[in-house]
Amino acid sequence: MRVAAFLGPTLGADEAKALCDCEIRPPVRRGDIAALMSDPPDAIAIVDGYFEQVPSVWHKEILFAISGGVQVAGAASMGALRAAELAQFGMVGVGRIFSAYRSGRFAPFNDPFEDDDEVAVVHGPEEIGYLASDALVDMRASFAAAAEAGVINLEEAGELVAIAKTIFFKDRTYQAVLEQAAATPAGLAPSCHDRLTGWLARHAVRQKRADAIALLEGLAAGRLVFEPPAFRFEPTLLWERWHREGATEQP
Numbered sequence: 001m002r003v004a005a006f007l008g009p010t011l012g013a014d015e016a017k018a019l020c021d022c023e024i025r026p027p028v029r030r031g032d033i034a035a036l037m038s039d040p041p042d043a044i045a046i047v048d049g050y051f052e053q054v055p056s057v058w059h060k061e062i063l064f065a066i067s068g069g070v071q072v073a074g075a076a077s078m079g080a081l082r083a084a085e086l087a088q089f090g091m092v093g094v095g096r097i098f099s100a101y102r103s104g105r106f107a108p109f110n111d112p113f114e115d116d117d118e119v120a121v122v123h124g125p126e127e128i129g130y131l132a133s134d135a136l137v138d139m140r141a142s143f144a145a146a147a148e149a150g151v152i153n154l155e156e157a158g159e160l161v162a163i164a165k166t167i168f169f170k171d172r173t174y175q176a177v178l179e180q181a182a183a184t185p186a187g188l189a190p191s192c193h194d195r196l197t198g199w200l201a202r203h204a205v206r207q208k209r210a211d212a213i214a215l216l217e218g219l220a221a222g223r224l225v226f227e228p229p230a231f232r233f234e235p236t237l238l239w240e241r242w243h244r245e246g247a248t249e250q251p
Helices: 013-019 032-036 059-067 078-089 096-103 136-148 154-166 174-183 190-203 207-221 237-245
Strands: 003-006 022-025 043-046 071-075 092-094
Touching: 013 022, 013 207, 032 059, 043 078, 043 207, 059 071, 059 078, 059 237, 071 078, 071 096, 071 207, 078 092, 078 096, 078 207, 092 096, 092 207, 096 136, 096 207, 136 154, 136 174, 136 190, 136 207, 154 174, 174 190
Parallel strands: 003 022, 003 043, 043 071, 071 092
Antiparallel strands: none
16 A cells, blocks of 8 residues: 655654655645645555645645545644544544544643644754654643653643643743743742653653554554545635646635
8 A cells, every 4th residue: 555644743754664664755735635646645644744834734635635535544743633624524533632633622631622733843854853842732641641640730730731831832842831830929849840850851741753653553554444535525616726726825
């Protein structure tokens, strides 16, 4: 089976290829999937995608691929977002993050889980290894795990998530969150701060990476279940123009 995988800061290309025999492509952007349909693969795995510097991958081009018989699955980052939005149309989602977007809650926290910035990171180019800020969803998983391990309590974990949400995603790092928590009245006690800092250095959870691995392993093992398209793709005039001429307007 020929698989095209769109990856970036979440999972390295060499590790991805060891998990699944796939063509590695950079983070997906608008037009990439439509362009693939000139020589369509059997499956498309979406993990990472651009969203700020260039237009994000468009829902309609994913539907175009699905309607053409391509199995499209997503996880971890942009893939989890699009899979949650298009699950009813046949895109398959994998992992904890996808499930949280579908349910609107990332357990054990009770605040809404719906914002794009939960998975957003700022990162450098591929040539330097996509060095990135820390994703809020990874922080949620880490603080929840720290509470489960008894390093902090669940209330403190929730407070740390709330602080992280106030920090712009480009500046969001564990260090920034812990510094702000330490400066907050009635924030983490110094002893608790030190324990958590040491614990995170050894046990921080990389949930996005774990979900990306699950996606590629699932594709390689044939464990993912894809249903035939339950919709009829409508090639609107604007779609035809965009697809033919590479226009950037979104219908």
